[in-house]
Amino acid sequence: MTAPLLDVENLTVRLAQGRAARPVLHGVSLHVAQGEAVGLVGESGSGKSVTCRAALGLLPEGAAATGALRLDGDDVLTMSPARLRELRRQDVSMVFQDPRASINPLRRIGDFVTEGMRAGGVPRKDALRRAAELLESVGIREPRAALRRYPHEFSGGMLQRVMIAGALAGEPRLLLADEPTTALDVTTQAEVISILTRLQAERGMGMLFVTHDLELAAAICDRIYVMYAGRIVESQTAEGLFGRPRHPYTTGLLAATPRLESDRAPRGVPGRPLSLAEAPDGCAFAARCAHALPRCGEGEPAPRDIEGAQVACLRAEELIHD
Amino acid sequence: MAGLLLRRAGGIAVTLLVTSFLVFGSVHLAPGDPASFLLGGRSASPAAVAAIKEQYHLNDPFLVQYAKWIGGVVTGDFGKSAQFRQDVAGLVMARLPTTLWLIGYAALLIVIGGLAFGAVAALRRGVVDRLVLVGTGIATATPSFVAAIGLISLFSVQLGWFPAFGNGSGLGDRVHHLTLPAAALALTFVGLLARVTRTAMLEELGREHVEVARSRGVPGSDVVRRHVLRNALGPISTVTGTVVAGLLVATSIVETAFGLSGVGQLLVSSVTVKDFPVVQAVSLLVVLAFVTANLVVDLLHPLIDPRLTRPKGGTA
Ligand SMILES: Nc1ncnc2c1ncn2[C@@H]1O[C@H](COP(=O)(O)OP(=O)(O)OP(=O)(O)O)[C@@H](O)[C@H]1O
Ligand SMILES: [Mg+2]
Numbered sequence: 001m002t003a004p005l006l007d008v009e010n011l012t013v014r015l016a017q018g019r020a021a022r023p024v025l026h027g028v029s030l031h032v033a034q035g036e037a038v039g040l041v042g043e044s045g046s047g048k049s050v051t052c053r054a055a056l057g058l059l060p061e062g063a064a065a066t067g068a069l070r071l072d073g074d075d076v077l078t079m080s081p082a083r084l085r086e087l088r089r090q091d092v093s094m095v096f097q098d099p100r101a102s103i104n105p106l107r108r109i110g111d112f113v114t115e116g117m118r119a120g121g122v123p124r125k126d127a128l129r130r131a132a133e134l135l136e137s138v139g140i141r142e143p144r145a146a147l148r149r150y151p152h153e154f155s156g157g158m159l160q161r162v163m164i165a166g167a168l169a170g171e172p173r174l175l176l177a178d179e180p181t182t183a184l185d186v187t188t189q190a191e192v193i194s195i196l197t198r199l200q201a202e203r204g205m206g207m208l209f210v211t212h213d214l215e216l217a218a219a220i221c222d223r224i225y226v227m228y229a230g231r232i233v234e235s236q237t238a239e240g241l242f243g244r245p246r247h248p249y250t251t252g253l254l255a256a257t258p259r260l261e262s263d264r265a266p267r268g269v270p271g272r273p274l275s276l277a278e279a280p281d282g283c284a285f286a287a288r289c290a291h292a293l294p295r296c297g298e299g300e301p302a303p304r305d306i307e308g309a310q311v312a313c314l315r316a317e318e319l320i321h322d
Numbered sequence: 323m324a325g326l327l328l329r330r331a332g333g334i335a336v337t338l339l340v341t342s343f344l345v346f347g348s349v350h351l352a353p354g355d356p357a358s359f360l361l362g363g364r365s366a367s368p369a370a371v372a373a374i375k376e377q378y379h380l381n382d383p384f385l386v387q388y389a390k391w392i393g394g395v396v397t398g399d400f401g402k403s404a405q406f407r408q409d410v411a412g413l414v415m416a417r418l419p420t421t422l423w424l425i426g427y428a429a430l431l432i433v434i435g436g437l438a439f440g441a442v443a444a445l446r447r448g449v450v451d452r453l454v455l456v457g458t459g460i461a462t463a464t465p466s467f468v469a470a471i472g473l474i475s476l477f478s479v480q481l482g483w484f485p486a487f488g489n490g491s492g493l494g495d496r497v498h499h500l501t502l503p504a505a506a507l508a509l510t511f512v513g514l515l516a517r518v519t520r521t522a523m524l525e526e527l528g529r530e531h532v533e534v535a536r537s538r539g540v541p542g543s544d545v546v547r548r549h550v551l552r553n554a555l556g557p558i559s560t561v562t563g564t565v566v567a568g569l570l571v572a573t574s575i576v577e578t579a580f581g582l583s584g585v586g587q588l589l590v591s592s593v594t595v596k597d598f599p600v601v602q603a604v605s606l607l608v609v610l611a612f613v614t615a616n617l618v619v620d621l622l623h624p625l626i627d628p629r630l631t632r633p634k635g636g637t638a
Contacts, residue, residue: 056537088539101530104549106627111548116538150628166538 003073004031005206006055006092006174010067013050015060024050024060026230027067029303032174032206037197039217039238040210041253042227043273048210051227052176055208056092057084071174089120093167094176095196098183099159103151103166109135110147113166120170134165138195157188164196168203175200175207182211193220214250215257218242226250229273229284236309246311249285283313291315330620334613338606342395345605346388349598377402378598391602401599405592410603414585420489421584423496424577425569427504428511433562435512437551440519444527445546454516461513466572470506470579477502487581503580507572511565518561522554529553555626560619567615570608 013025025047032038040048050060054069057076069076071091079087093116096102103112113134114127122130128147135143138161151159160180167175177196181189197220200207211217217224218238226234226247234247245251271288282297283289289296296314303312374380378401379387394401400410443454478486490499526532527550535545573586585604592600624631 053537058533058537085539085541088537090539094537096530096534098530102534104531104535104553105629106553107548115535115540119538119540119544152629170539 005034005036005072006030006032006208007070007073008051008055008067009070011051011054011069012066013047013054013059014064016062016064024063024230025054028227028230028232030225030232030235032208034173034206035201035204036223037200037207037209037221039221039224040208040227041212041214041217041224043212043253045273046227047230048212048227049178052094052178052208052210055174055176056088056094085119089116089170091170091172092174092176093170093172094178095160095163095167095180097179099163100151100156100183102163103159105151107150108147109149109151109154109162112151112162113147113169116166116170131165131169134168135162137168137199138162138165139191140165155188156184157192160184160188160192161195164192164199168199171203173205175205176210177207178210179212180209181216196220213257214241214253226253231284231312232303232310233285233312234309240309244309246306246309246316247285247313248289248291248315252288330617334617337613338609339392341609342392342602342606343388345602345609346391347384349602350384350387352596395606400603403592403597403600405595405597405600410599413588413600414603414607417583417585417588420582421570421573421577421586424500424503424507424573424582424584425566427497427500428507428569429562429566431504431508432511432515432565435508436515436562437519437558439512439516441523441546441551443516443520444523444550451520454520458513458516461509462517464509466506466510466575467579469509470503470576473502473506474580489582489584500582503576503582506579507569507576510572511569515558515561515565519554519558522557523550526550526553556623559622559626563615563619564612567612570611 008028008030011025011028012023014023015021028047028051030038030040030051040051042048053059054065055071055076057079059065065077067077071087074083074087076084076087103109110128110131113131114122114124117127117130118124131147132143135146140146140158140161146154146162151162154162160183164180175196180196181192184192193216196207199205209217209221214224218241221238223235223237224241225232226241226249228249234241234245234250236246241250242254245254282299283292283301286292286296293315301312301314303310304316306316379390382390391401398411400414402408403410403413406413439454439458443451474486477483484502485499486502488499490496529549532545532549535549536542540548570585573584574590575586576582577584577587578590585607588600589604591597592604
């Protein structure tokens with residue numbers, strides 16, 4: 001296998017703001033290859049967004065990171081500010097959750113889409129021409145006119161397409177999508193997802209797709225990482241995860257996903273999600289786990305390779321659910 | 323747009339009419355016999371008193387007096403000053419240039435100083451921010467006559483850099499003469515605008531689109547200019563408009579302190595000798611300034627925030 005496009009190795013992020021100091025990510029390792037769609041799934045507060053933003057070199061204010069986060073071998077964590085800006089303009093870009101909040105409401109759509117290109121020195125005319133092409137490729141009609149309009153003149157779904165166009169402007173090799181459809185209504189969600197996956201495939205970009213919807217992740221991703229309390233607890237292929245979830249938390253998440261074909265009501269994962277700071281020694285999920293043993297509380301379970309899946313659970317072999 | 327302007331002009335006319343009535347009424351209701359004030363306390367023959375009463379229509383009922391006055395005002399006739407025995411309009415017009423220069427100069431200092439200090443405080447949290455907060459706190463609390471005395475004793479008496487007195491003539495000389503008065507006039511409002519700017523920018527700095535812009539590789543200075551300062555312009559322009567209109571009132575103290583013969587000083591001297599026609603005219607001018615500033619700010623706002631004019635709604 002060639003070196004992955006994005007390679008996160010043992011990434012630990014601590015918030016270090018006086019009394020609020022606490023860890024938010026612990027030993028996260030993941031990778032995304034060129035052209036591969038990878039899902040990152042977990043409950044609210046598990047650290048999905050922090051992981052995503054770290055790939056852009058954006059850490060919470062005053063946070064300290066250890067480990068490595070490499071894009072094509074270059075460590076993002078140690079880049080100079082100038083190199084980091086270049087990375088953000090050309091190599092990695094992100095589609096954010098709420099387009100209404102993420103696009104400046106007082107500036108034109110054209111200003112938004114061309115902003116990165118302009119910062120990279122592309123002349124205004126060329127940038128606008130390119131922006132119109134991009135708007136067209138995300139399915140916005142009359143792209144030339146749209147460039148001169150303002151965000152409030154667009155619906156949420158259209159604005160998310162604008163955001164995608166803006167993210168593609170620098171021809172990135174890696175696209176980060178942080179819950180890109182959570183703020184949209186159901187019908188527009190499907191449209192935006194199909195645009196995103198089509199463009200990802202057409203352009204051969206790597207994509208890290210963040211969601212708390214395991215089913216959605218399985219539908220569009222090749223591989224999926226499951227995150228709990230700032231740690232990766234399981235990773236395997238989408239089919240593998242659905243067919244044979246190894247970690248009790250994954251099993252719980254799957255049971256919590258509403259299924260159309262079943263009339264069984266979804267069961268939520270019992271208990272409340274923990275943040276990493278609250279997590280005790282040992283397995284962070286132990287307190288909510290139906291299969292926890294006393295030794296689960298003793299040491300943090302290391303991820304182990306089980307038939308192609310990485311699982312951080314002491315009892316993974318015993319608990320395979322078919 | 324034309325319709326809007328027309329409606330606004332109508333609104334301004336109504337505002338001016340109502341305030342003119344209030345101004346006239348309050349001057350009329352001031353205690354004491356207007357005739358004796360007009361005579362400046364001198365004892366006069368009954369014939370002279372009668373002549374004065376006749377000239378200022380003091381024998382007519384209040385509403386008739388008002389009607390006669392406002393009738394003159396709309397044709398540009400504000401009456402005669404009792405103090406100077408001159409047309410009020412000419413008196414005010416002669417003093418207006420000095421005052422406008424002073425206000426313009428002070429407004430420039432307020433905008434530059436307010437934006438600079440406010441932006442620095444918002445962007446450099448910590449020691450710099452606290453210094454600016456303390457400084458603007460002191461500036462806001464300093465009355466302009468105190469500032470005037472301080473500036474005169476330092477820059478005029480001790481260092482001899484600027485004159486302490488007089489209007490000056492010609493551009494350079496004028497600016498030289500008006501520097502200390504403008505600084506004294508601006509000080510309080512620099513503090514005010516700096517605080518408004520700081521708060522507005524801090525609020526905008528926390529917005530998601532600011533972080534998104536950074537995440538797209540836009541250099542920090544462009545992010546501040548195009549997202550933070552740009553989006554903070556709403557409150558900044560509102561406060562600036564009100565402050566600049568209010569400068570006309572604030573000039574009275576500064577013009578008196580620096581011996582400038584402007585409208586503010588005219589107001590002060592007219593109030594002391596109860597020169598009613600002048601007081602009424604200057605009061606109307608103050609109202610006009612506020613109304614105009616409001617209009618300018620209201621016309622600017624849709625340019626600052628397109629959501630105020632453009633239709634809303636999802637399209638295509
Ligand atoms: N800028 C920040 N300052 C302080 N704490 C932060 C910051 N960003 C994230 N955190 C904390 O880090 C933890 C992980 O947050 P993160 O946003 O990555 O969760 P998430 O998995 O994306 O959740 P969600 O599904 O709600 O988006 C949370 O406990 C959160 O409070
Ligand atoms: Mg998130």
